[in-house]
Amino acid sequence: MNESFDVVVVGAGLAGLAAGATAALGASTLILDGHQPGGRASTDERGTYRFNRGPHALYRGGEAQAVLARLGVSTPGAFPAVKGGQARLGDRVDALPTTAATLLRSRLLSLRGKIALVRFLSGAKKWRPADVAGLTVGQWLDTFKLPEDARKVALWLVRTATYTNNEDRLSADVAAGQIQLALVNNVLYLDNGWGSMVDSLAAAAQRNGAEIRTGAAVTSIERRSDGDLVLTLSGGEEIQAGSVVLAAGTPGATAALLGDRPPAWADLGPEVEASVLDLGLHRGLEHPNLFGIDPPIYLVDHAKSAKHLAPEGGGLVHVARYLPLGDHTPAAELRAGLEEHARMYGVEPSNVAEQRFLLRMTVVGMVPTPASGGLAGRPAIDSSGVPGVFVAGDWVGPRGWLADASLSSGEAAGQAAARDAARRADGVRTLSSRKDVA
Ligand SMILES: Cc1cc2nc3c(=O)[nH]c(=O)nc-3n(C[C@H](O)[C@H](O)[C@H](O)COP(=O)(O)OP(=O)(O)OC[C@H]3O[C@@H](n4cnc5c(N)ncnc54)[C@H](O)[C@@H]3O)c2cc1C
CATH class of the missing domain: 1.10.405 (Guanine Nucleotide Dissociation Inhibitor; domain 1)
Structure with a gap:
């Protein structure tokens, strides 16, 4: 065994970073991610454009802003532009x-x-x-x-x-x-994209004492017979933890780490998915958006309000189709529908400087249904079935939706993990001091 931490967090998306930043206030904390921090909240630079992974809006006054404020993270941005907004019903386009x-x-x-x-x-x-x-x-x-x-x-x-x-x-x-x-x-559409929120959150975690390690994919977690909680990384190295937060993105990715799906997650609804075309435009167009009332397509130029997403005068347009649950539409058909919608908005191929098609993105890890009790019936942070292993993400906990749920459950799981690790450490200290007395 190489290393040991009070709390180890798997995943450095919004949930994992919030968990790590919170746990680090009272416990030695390591955050591991197989890639770079950010997950689905990352912003990718394409030439002089900043692409969020599809359209991202932060709900003002929601759970996310409250957690971020407690961690000292601000989220500069702007309200969506509304003047000139348009809607589409079939082939008809009119004022939104x-x-x-x-x-x-x-x-x-x-x-x-x-x-x-x-x-x-x-x-x-x-x-x-x-x-x-x-x-x-x-x-x-x-x-x-x-x-x-x-x-x-x-x-x-x-x-x-x-x-x-x-x-x-x-x-x-x-x-x-x-x-x-x-x-x-x-x-709010965030200035510089959601990556700026990720960077500030990662900085807060580090300020609080957490270590963030990237390129570190975890393959399994087990509580061994001697009581130790051990994480194994893809390179074979092992890390010992007092407690663990799994913030791997979806119930499926989380269950894979646990080796089995906990019975409490047996009846979760399917993932919420979207197909996305991100476009960097040489010249921004007149209207700020074209919403599909029917078909179910979103199109907004986020550069009309948020700063530093596109060069001066340029546009940063996200086009997204809200996919029905369990959709299997072929990629070419989805892409053609998004391109057609962009054309109806006025995008000429010669105006496109950068583009990216994201076929099927997981927007939320699972859809809450009346049968599962709605938001409040989502799996709890301590539902993993393994003592000392907590979970966080946009499918976890009773509060918030989308990133609000990730940050809210991340904070709660970070607090619980730090408390749990301290309790276990106290238990070990108490036992060893009893031995001393004996
Ligand atoms: C197209 C789109 C639009 C969206 N729009 C909005 C919006 O407008 N408003 C809003 O609030 N939310 C929006 N969301 C949702 C929001 O992006 C997510 O809810 C949030 O980013 C999820 O964060 P997370 O940390 O829970 O999961 P993720 O971002 O998925 O992070 C999981 C992290 O875990 C890492 N990981 C996974 N497995 C392992 C492993 N075995 N070992 C190490 N690391 C691992 C991954 O690399 C990843 O970094 C949108 C999402 C999409 C896709």
């Missing part, structure tokens, strides 16, 4: 009905649809998301008795706020909570 004026003008909705939508949205502040956790999104929307066109816009809002394209599985508490958060507090 988000303000009173655009709603009145929009030809995408009937008068009856407009009135129903205003009623739906004006009640949002009073929604109590936890009360609708037992309903699917579809069942919840049925209670508003929306005409078909208004229901389509409501479903667009659900998709945009949750990333989930399935009204028959997703628990309504996720949708109600996310729409409420977005309407009340808005979201």
Whole structure:
């Protein structure tokens, strides 16, 4: 055995970095990642453009900002540009009905649809998301008795706020909570991309005393018969830990490290996925966005508001299709759909300086359903089935959605792991002092 730490964290995405930064306040802490820190929150430089891995917006006033503030991390950014926003319904493009004026003008909705939508949205502040956790999104929307066109816009809002394209599985508490958060507090597109948040979080972890090791893939974790918790790395080296936080991204990746799927995770919903085309444009276009009310496609130029994503005058456009759960559409078809949407927005091939197609990204590790108890029914940080091994990620814990859940469960798992390691160390000290007395 080469080394020993109070707490070892596997994964340096947002969840792992939050866990490590928190644990390091009271315990010797090592954070391991098979790649570079950041995971899905990474920003990749392509020429003079900064590409997040698909469109990323930070929910203001959510769990993520609260955890980051406690760790001394700020998140400079800007609100999405709304002026000139556009929506698409089939082949028709018109003003995005988000303000009173655009709603009145929009030809995408009937008068009856407009009135129903205003009623739906004006009640949002009073929604109590936890009360609708037992309903699917579809069942919840049925209670508003929306005409078909208004229901389509409501479903667009659900998709945009949750990333989930399935009204028959997703628990309504996720949708109600996310729409409420977005309407009340808005979201931020981060200056320099989400990588700037990753860098600041990694710096906070190091400031607190954690060591971050990259290129260090963990292959297994086991509690040996002598009680030691041992992690094995791909190169064969072993590291001993008082306790461990697994922040490997998805339930599947986490279960692979444990050697088995804990019984508590037997009935988790499938992953939420998106297919993404990231485009760096020589020249930004007039409109800030083109949202697909139908088809389910998102397109926003994040460089219209956030700084340092594209060179002066350029555009940084994310196009994403919200995939139905368990989708198997061929890659060529998905790409063609994203390209067609970009063309409808006005992107000419000659205006594209950089591009990247991400076929099928995991946006969230699992979809909460009414049967599994909605958000609050997600696996707990101590559900791994192995004493001293905690889990964190966007599929863990009762609080938040997307990155909010990763940071919230990361902080909670880091605290629990540090406490657990201290308790075990105290136990060992107590035993050895008893031996001394004897
Ligand atoms: C297209 C897209 C759009 C999104 N948009 C938003 C948004 O608008 N707002 C929002 O809040 N969230 C958004 N998200 C979700 C957000 O990116 C994730 O919830 C969050 O980044 C997940 O962080 P994590 O640390 O839980 O997991 P990950 O980022 O997946 O990190 C897991 C880390 O573990 C490492 N790892 C895995 N296995 C091992 C191993 N065996 N050994 C060592 N290291 C290992 C990986 O290399 C990785 O770095 C989006 C995601 C996608 C894909």
